[in-house]
Amino acid sequence: MSAPGAPVTHDWLAVREPADAAARAGELADRVAAWLGDRDGAPIVVRDLGCGTGSMGRWLAGRLPGPQHWLLHDRDPDLLARAVTGMPAETTAEVRVGDLTALDAAQLAGTAVVTASALLDLLTADEVERLTAACTAAGCATLFALTVTGSVLITPSDPLDAAFAAAFDAHQRRTVDGRRLLGPDAVPAAAAAFGRHGVAVVRAPSPWRLGAADNSLIEPWLRGWVAAACEHRPDLAAEAPAYVDRRLAAAARGELRVVVGHADLLALPEHRS
Structure with a gap:
């Protein structure tokens, strides 16, 4: 969730956590648990x-078998401090501050599962290639959740929906400090990268489905979505305030429905390491 060029806030992560938990593909976590098998040792x-x-960690730990030790990677030490104290009681955890794109197979040695949520779309093609190569060489199960797909469906529709959606997708593929982000291309890129290393992947949809009970998330999501679109296409800025007002008025009436497309991806080696 926190990657190069992508600062996030605790408030945003807190408001999206219930929707993330509801959206993630539980069947892929079940496959990881089956691959791990019964665990009686370390x-x-x-x-x-x-x-x-x-x-x-709060979503996945209870779905995996046996005792677990979590290594929490992020660039933001304040977020890491919250993460380590919020882990389930049956786990142990420690933090790793730094650039996760530099991880290699040697650093992943001894790791059973590598996971991430809402991360892949913030990486470049080269970074995804290196990460998949490291996970494959280390023999890890790899579960990437909640990667944006570029699909957004808002009902009732508005004439400006398509323009804002296209501009947002282009913004997701922007270049930041010389890094061209994958955005909605991330899941196909990761699947292809694992395939080049001989590891098959399973994909599953994991969309947010937001309705009248989700206005506390809809408003910040909508404002961020529109702001990113306007950053890519400044000509949309004149239309943005009225568009946001129309959408939030519909939400306040309980009429707005939003489906934000995400996908989960699982790569499993043939044999558990």
């Missing part, structure tokens, strides 16, 4: 990349 090591405040 704790399995799980690495959470770009962990933010630790929502992935």
Whole structure:
């Protein structure tokens, strides 16, 4: 959730956590648990990349077998402090501050599961290639959740929906400090990268489905979505305030429905390491 060029806030992560938990593909977590099998010995090591405040650990730990030791990676020490204190009581955890894109197979040695949530779309093609190569060489199960797909469906519709959606997708593919982000291309890129290393992947949809009970998330999501679109296409800025007002008025009436497309991806080696 926190990656190069992508600062996030605790408030944003907190408001999205319930929607993330509802959206993630539980069947892929079940596959990881089956791959791990019964665990009677030392704790399995799980690495959470770009962990933010630790929502992935709170969602996934109870779905995996046996004792677990989590290594929480992020660039933001304040988020890491919240993450390590919020982990489930049955786990142990420690933090790793730094650039997760530099991880290699040697650093992943002994890791059973590598996971991340809302991260892949913030990486470049080269970074995804290096990360998949490291996970494959280390023999880890790899579960990437909640990667944006570029699909946004808002009902009732508005004539400006398509323009804002296209501009937002282009913004997701922007270049930041010389890094061209993958945005909605991230899941296909990761699947292809794992395929080049001989590891098959399973994908599953994990959309946010937001309605009348989700206005506390809809408003910041909508404002951020529109702001990013306007950053890419400044000509949309004149239309943005009225568009946001129309959308939020519909939300206040309980009429607005939003489906934000995400996908989860799982790569499993043939044999558990």
